[in-house]
Amino acid sequence: MRRVAIIGVGMSKFGEVWERGFRELVAEAGLRAIEDAKVQGEEIDALFGGTMAAGRLIGQEHIAALIADYMGINPTAATRVEDACASGGVALRTGMMAVASGLHDMVVVGGVEKMTDVAVGDATSALGGAGDQEWELFMGATFPSLYAFIAQRHMKDYGTTEEQMAAVAVKNHANASKNKYAQYQNEITIEQVMKSKVIASPLKLFDCSPITDGAAAVVLCPLDKAKKYTDTPIEIIGTGQASDTIALHSRESFTTLKATKIAAKKAYDMAKVGPKDIKVAEVHDCFTIAELLAIEDLGFFKKGEGGKATANGETALNSKISINTSGGLKGCGHPVGATGVKQAVEIAWQLRGDAGARQVSGAEYGLTQNVGGSGATAVVHIYKRAD
Amino acid sequence: MRRVAIIGVGMSKFGEVWERGFRELVAEAGLRAIEDAKVQGEEIDALFGGTMAAGRLIGQEHIAALIADYMGINPTAATRVEDACASGGVALRTGMMAVASGLHDMVVVGGVEKMTDVAVGDATSALGGAGDQEWELFMGATFPSLYAFIAQRHMKDYGTTEEQMAAVAVKNHANASKNKYAQYQNEITIEQVMKSKVIASPLKLFDCSPITDGAAAVVLCPLDKAKKYTDTPIEIIGTGQASDTIALHSRESFTTLKATKIAAKKAYDMAKVGPKDIKVAEVHDCFTIAELLAIEDLGFFKKGEGGKATANGETALNSKISINTSGGLKGCGHPVGATGVKQAVEIAWQLRGDAGARQVSGAEYGLTQNVGGSGATAVVHIYKRAD
Numbered sequence: 001m002r003r004v005a006i007i008g009v010g011m012s013k014f015g016e017v018w019e020r021g022f023r024e025l026v027a028e029a030g031l032r033a034i035e036d037a038k039v040q041g042e043e044i045d046a047l048f049g050g051t052m053a054a055g056r057l058i059g060q061e062h063i064a065a066l067i068a069d070y071m072g073i074n075p076t077a078a079t080r081v082e083d084a085c086a087s088g089g090v091a092l093r094t095g096m097m098a099v100a101s102g103l104h105d106m107v108v109v110g111g112v113e114k115m116t117d118v119a120v121g122d123a124t125s126a127l128g129g130a131g132d133q134e135w136e137l138f139m140g141a142t143f144p145s146l147y148a149f150i151a152q153r154h155m156k157d158y159g160t161t162e163e164q165m166a167a168v169a170v171k172n173h174a175n176a177s178k179n180k181y182a183q184y185q186n187e188i189t190i191e192q193v194m195k196s197k198v199i200a201s202p203l204k205l206f207d208c209s210p211i212t213d214g215a216a217a218v219v220l221c222p223l224d225k226a227k228k229y230t231d232t233p234i235e236i237i238g239t240g241q242a243s244d245t246i247a248l249h250s251r252e253s254f255t256t257l258k259a260t261k262i263a264a265k266k267a268y269d270m271a272k273v274g275p276k277d278i279k280v281a282e283v284h285d286c287f288t289i290a291e292l293l294a295i296e297d298l299g300f301f302k303k304g305e306g307g308k309a310t311a312n313g314e315t316a317l318n319s320k321i322s323i324n325t326s327g328g329l330k331g332c333g334h335p336v337g338a339t340g341v342k343q344a345v346e347i348a349w350q351l352r353g354d355a356g357a358r359q360v361s362g363a364e365y366g367l368t369q370n371v372g373g374s375g376a377t378a379v380v381h382i383y384k385r386a387d
Numbered sequence: 388m389r390r391v392a393i394i395g396v397g398m399s400k401f402g403e404v405w406e407r408g409f410r411e412l413v414a415e416a417g418l419r420a421i422e423d424a425k426v427q428g429e430e431i432d433a434l435f436g437g438t439m440a441a442g443r444l445i446g447q448e449h450i451a452a453l454i455a456d457y458m459g460i461n462p463t464a465a466t467r468v469e470d471a472c473a474s475g476g477v478a479l480r481t482g483m484m485a486v487a488s489g490l491h492d493m494v495v496v497g498g499v500e501k502m503t504d505v506a507v508g509d510a511t512s513a514l515g516g517a518g519d520q521e522w523e524l525f526m527g528a529t530f531p532s533l534y535a536f537i538a539q540r541h542m543k544d545y546g547t548t549e550e551q552m553a554a555v556a557v558k559n560h561a562n563a564s565k566n567k568y569a570q571y572q573n574e575i576t577i578e579q580v581m582k583s584k585v586i587a588s589p590l591k592l593f594d595c596s597p598i599t600d601g602a603a604a605v606v607l608c609p610l611d612k613a614k615k616y617t618d619t620p621i622e623i624i625g626t627g628q629a630s631d632t633i634a635l636h637s638r639e640s641f642t643t644l645k646a647t648k649i650a651a652k653k654a655y656d657m658a659k660v661g662p663k664d665i666k667v668a669e670v671h672d673c674f675t676i677a678e679l680l681a682i683e684d685l686g687f688f689k690k691g692e693g694g695k696a697t698a699n700g701e702t703a704l705n706s707k708i709s710i711n712t713s714g715g716l717k718g719c720g721h722p723v724g725a726t727g728v729k730q731a732v733e734i735a736w737q738l739r740g741d742a743g744a745r746q747v748s749g750a751e752y753g754l755t756q757n758v759g760g761s762g763a764t765a766v767v768h769i770y771k772r773a774d
Contacts, residue, residue: 001489021521047630052449054516055442059524061516062439062471065763068630069637075649077628078764079477082467084449090466094481101488102388103626129441129448134408137446239490241464243434243455250456262462376452377465 003223004099005233005386008037009345014183014214014333022058022114023070029215029338030071030110037219038229039106041071044219046104047078050091050111051337056126058114067110077104084130085286087111088340089370089379092218093239099220111341112215123211127336130373132247144208144287146248146374148200151289153254155202157304160292162202164307166193168288169206169330171316176327178317178358183212183333207288212333216342223386231387232352237365238273238382240266248374255304259378260297260369268299271365271382275299278382279321279363280350282343284371285328294369295323298380322360325350340370344381351385390610391486392620392773395424396732401601401720402570409445409501410457416602416725417458417497424606425616426493428458431606433491434465437478437498438724443513445501454497464491471517472673474498475727476757476766479605480626486607498728499602510598514723517760519634531595531674533635533761535587538676540641542589544691547679549589551694553580555675556593556717558703563714565704565744570599570720594675599720603729610773618774619739624752625660625769627653633763642691646765647684647756655686658752658769662686665769666708666750667737669730671758672715681756682710685767709747712737727757731768738772 010032012025020028026049034041049064060066064078081091088111095109115123128137131146154160170190176182188206196205226233242262245251252258268274275298283298285291292306300321301309309315315323326332326346329339347366349355366383397419399412407415413436421428436451447453451465468478475498482496502510515524518533541547557577563569580593613620629649632638639645655661662685670685672678679693687708688696696702702710713719713733716726734753736742753770 046628053442055440055513058520059512059516060520061469061513062518062633062760062763064470065630065759066519066633069633069763074631075629075646077650078470078630079481079628080469082448082469083451083465094466094484097481097484097488097490100490101484103484103487125446126442126448129446131449132453133445133447241433241466242462243452243465244461246449246453246456259462263464372452373449376449376456 001100002102003235004096004220005223005226005235006218006348007221007226007229007233008033008219009348010036011181011216011342011345012214013181014212014335016116017213022112023066025114025213025215026067026110026112027070029217030108033108033217033219039219041073043106044073044076044108046098046107047076048091048095048109049080050087050340051080051113052082052084052087053126053129058117083377084372085336086340086370086372086377086379087337089368090241092341092344092381093241093379095220096236096239099222105221107220108217109220109341110215110217111338113335113337114213115211115335116213120211135247144200144203147287147289148203149248150254151202154289157255160307163190164311165207165288166190167311168285168291169193172285172324172328172331175317175325175358176331179327179332182327182331183210184331203287209286209329209334212335214333214335214338216338216345218341218344233386234348234351234383235386236381237384238267238271240264241379244376246376257293257297257375257378259375260294263378263380264298267380267382273365273382277365278367280325280360281321281323281367282326282346283323283369285324285330286334298369317358318360325355325358325360343368343370347383351383388487389489390622391483391607392610392613392622393605393735394608394613394616394620395420395606396735397423398568398603398729398732399601400568401599401722403503404600409499410453412501412600413454413497413499413602414457416604417495420495420604420606426606428460430493431460431463431495433485433494434463435478435482435496436467437474437727438467438500439469439471439474440513440516445504470764471759472723473727473757473759473764473766474724476755477628479728479731479768480628480766482607483623483626486609492608494607495604496607496728497602497604498725500722500724501600502598502722503600507598522634531587531590534674534676535590536635537641538589541676544642547694550577551698552594552675553577554698555672555678556580559672559711559715559718562704562712562745563718566714566719569714569718570597571718590674596673596716596721599722601720601722601725603725603732605728605731620773621735621738621770622773623768624771625654625658627651628766631763635761644680644684644758644762644765646762647681650765650767651685654767654769660752660769664752665754667712667747668710668754669713669733670710670756672711672717673721685756704745705747712742712745712747730755730757734770738770
């Protein structure tokens with residue numbers, strides 16, 4: 001298996017983007033990544049695009065071919081990958097396989113979602129497609145309510161409090177305030193989170209990631225060619241992906257995402273590192289409770305202790321472990337298909353030393369964890385600067 | 388790069404399936420393929436599922452995790468691949484990369500579409516997502532009308548006749564009549580095609596592939612392990628994929644699918660064979676004109692001579708080259724995401740000698756060509772029996 005490195009990254013400014021469409025957003029991110037990698041368009045021989053629900057959000061499928069067209073890189077092989085909110089992370093893994101296999105040498109992985117072209121209710125309905133349509137969504141569940149179940153159970157089993165969950169949002173907004181690409185660049189307080197409108201108890205508005213338009217992209221090539229393009233290639237040294245039941249009610253546990261644990265074990269084993277080696281990680285905080293599950297299931301904290309650790313500041317920038325330095329899904333925004341790729345972009349910036357005011361010091365390894373639905377898909381990657 | 392073989396295949400009966408849903412169809416095909424391969428579910432370490440428009444057709448995204456769940460193979464890594472009508476063929480290629488890379492050892496590739504749960508107009512609208520939503524579909528184009536443009540131009544430039552196109556449908560129904568999995572197992576005549584209702588001139592109802600429910604699956608593993616499971620592994624010796632502009636009006640030519648030509652050249656070069664070596668091929672006849680383009684662009688016949696060759700019987704079963712022995716999209720049916728995988732299933736049966744009444748004699752190599760949209764994606768595979 002050939003070793004694979006990230007040699008270029010780029011993203012669009014996340015937010016509610018009224019003046020540009022899906023194709024402009026993704027072309028912007030893709031071209032920035034290509035420019036960052038200093039490669040020519042004709043060198044790109046494959047594109048993998050992660051998008052969750054373009055069919056319902058913009059009436060468009062076949063989006064990988066569309067992206068290749070608007071990036072001006074036809075006849076590049078172009079493939080869409082979809083695993084709900086893990087579409088971006090799984091696209092990254094698929095692009096990595098393409099290079100590792102030897103079938104492709106220079107690959108762009110893009111993630112994109114244009115979510116504000118439909119009414120919020122329609123976006124919520126489209127996002128519901130990440131769960132079990134027949135057994136959950138059709139019965140009235142929405143994603144806030146599914147994660148509210150998880151939060152209730154975590155509170156019951158481990159004594160996690162609403163204030164501890166609020167601390168996730170406060171920390172992620174603080175990080176986002178240092179990120180010019182973030183949707184929300186304002187800090188918030190525990191009190192603001194606690195007083196925000198209840199969406200599905202115990203989750204309040206500020207416990208929830210927003211509806212966002214945005215795109216992100218990375219360029220991959222074999223590690224042994226990476227030094228021709230950049231002084232700071234970022235090698236992907238571990239990857240793991242796992243599935244679980246599509247419906248939450250079929251799971252063994254509500255408070256552990258089994259798919260995250262299995263994916264993480266594969267990634268750690270491949271990378272030959274453990275949770276203690278990771279100093280910076282982007283995890284899937286679609287809701288604040290999801291970040292607590294993630295930092296527990298990834299082995300950074302013991303099960304049940306994620307809330308307390310967060311409230312104690314152990315996941316803040318340059319603390320014990322810096323979690324979601326980009327601002328995470330909550331602060332940076334969550335254009336669903338883009339999120340997994342944006343996580344890789346952030347980790348590349350961190351390991352290259354390009355993260356500016358939110359730079360983590362002394363991180364040798366980085367990790368990303370991207371989740372689909374209520375945990376039916378999880379994908380974990382581990383990165384190392386390769387110079 | 389590890390060499391990759393198909394060791395098991397399976398499909399559901401194609402047709403209008405009212406009594407079963409998406410998840411039952413794909414689980415049926417997947418389990419048949421696993422049974423055919425004589426592997427255990429727990430041996431499967433990745434699943435790639437090709438589906439075009441589940442979001443709009445059944446309100447469900449995240450379908451790879453759903454499939455893994457209903458096949459009972461969690462926590463297998465499960466990834467959806469979507470490239471419009473080429474979703475199945477691109478899923479096959481992605482699964483091949485997964486095995487070739489060494490990241491996975493035993494992979495199920497499934498293709499599925501459940502199209503009859505919505506009204507025909509809604510299905511047509513969902514299929515329109517394969518084209519350029521903003522510049523084609525929004526302006527009133529549908530896929531029959533886009534392919535009608537292509538047909539008109541082919542008639543003008545090469546003198547192709549409506550009767551020659553009709554001969555494609557007649558030949559494919561004749562093949563489908565010998566296939567118990569086909570949606571239409573009845574033969575038709577040139578006169579019936581010519582008298583059928585005009586959909587978008589010159590295309591009539593019987594020039595068009597139908598709306599179909601169905602699923603197909605194959606099991607892949609490294610060639611050097613394949614003999615442990617089967618006496619007749621089918622090696623995938625060539626693969627090629629290419630993209631073109633998403634909108635038909637941006638193309639250099641209406642009568643050649645450039646993506647097919649580029650994908651075919653890559654596949655032929657990799658397999659070290661040429662068009663003359665191929666005796667059996669499954670090509671993308673979403674409309675009869677598309678089969679003519681395919682057999683010309685793949686190099687089986689000179690540009691402009693596909694219609695005459697078909698009318699002369701040169702593509703019939705056990706003639707010069709046997710095209711669409713399954714019945715093709717026209718006769719066997721076209722559950723969009725399933726089609727590319729079904730093509731591989733048919734070629735595996737042919738090369739194994741398991742095709743019964745439609746068995747092609749003396750074929751050493753087989754080929755599949757799967758197209759997305761009006762040609763913005765094409766993927767070509769070449770197969771050889773490896774015993």
